[in-house]
Amino acid sequence: MTSVGGRYNVRITSAGADGFTVKNIPARGVFRNKKITPLCADRVEVKKNADGYCIFAVEERKNELIRPPLANLDMLYIVASVKDPDMTEGFADKLTVLCEKNGIKPVIVMTKSELDRTAAAKTVSMYKETGYDAFAVSSVTGEGVEELLSHIKGQTGCVSAFCGVSGAGKSTLLNTLFPGLGCETGQISEKIRRGKNTTRRVTLFEIENGTYIADTPGFSLLDFVRFDFCTKEELPYLFPEFEPYLCKCRYTKCSHTKEDGCLIREAVAEGKIPESRYASYLSIYEDVKDKKEWMK
Ligand SMILES: Nc1nc2c(ncn2[C@@H]2O[C@H](COP(=O)(O)OP(=O)(O)O)[C@@H](O)[C@H]2O)c(=O)[nH]1
Ligand SMILES: [Mg+2]
Ligand SMILES: [Zn+2]
Secondary structure (H helix, E strand, O other), X not given: OEEEOOEEEXXXXXXXXOOEXXXXXXXXXXXXXXXXXXXXXXXXXXXXXXXXXXXXXXXXXXXXXXXXXXXXXXXXEEEEEOOOOOOOHHHHHHHHHHHHHHOOEEEEEEEOHHHOHXXXXXXXXXXXXXXXEEEEOXXXXXXXXXXXXHHHHOOOOOEEEEEOOOOOOHHHHHHHHOOOOOOOOOOHHHHHHHOOOOOOOOEEEEEEOOEEEEEOOOOOOOOOOOOOOOOOOOHHHHOHHHHHHOOOOOOOOOOOOOOOOOHHHHHHHOOOOOHHHHHHHHHHHHHHOOOOHHHO
């Protein structure tokens, strides 16, 4: 299911109906009172009455994200360009944390790699060391595109999404990977001048039977202070490369920020945990440190 200004496009896949799409249908009126908002990639029940089709029920979600607004994600391709705009590890890491928290597999995709191959390769190997799949690609030269394509095609029956800041090259890359998709792309400067993005909504494409990929609008704000993404207690567990060192620090309640005898800090000093990942940990920790379980 995808959404268009409060109305929805639904792909009918139940027995007998071989995947036709009903366009621009409303949700049941009662959804508004119950504060149910169908999200892109929701699985829904559709009923036909005298007025036509409507969304009658939304199936329980595996997970849901606020930004980008999507449900039931299996995999998130975190797309960042080496240059124009410059990649910020801090933002990518907030997204990996969000993925870990929601049971979504994060994959790092460095775009525009032809602009700085060394930097792209360095970031890719850093993320591979932490255990994530990572790719360096260029839509201009085509390098890395085949490799990424087989990764995406390997996710049979999954819902994946491309996300990252505006101008990172998400839509261009989707068009390169799947010619004919027709994702809207744009110049960054133009977007800023007009004060809005070309792609404001999430678009879901079926790339193979039952395998979906979403293009999402760019966003640059992931506010861990305002939203209850996670608590400080669970944060260390959302960095998988911390796992071997957890529960072994000198203090049982070690926050891994400044304590002596902290194995995480030691691992960073010894180069076993990348410094930029640890910097992201410290930064998110600052954002969530005053949150309490009862505030949820
Ligand atoms: N140099 C270079 N520019 C690219 C590449 N991919 C996309 N771009 C440019 O980056 C800009 C933003 O691309 P777009 O796909 O709209 O980004 P999105 O906002 O992430 O969807 C456009 O001007 C593209 O032409 C690439 O691989 N190399
Ligand atoms: Mg786009
Ligand atoms: Zn510690």
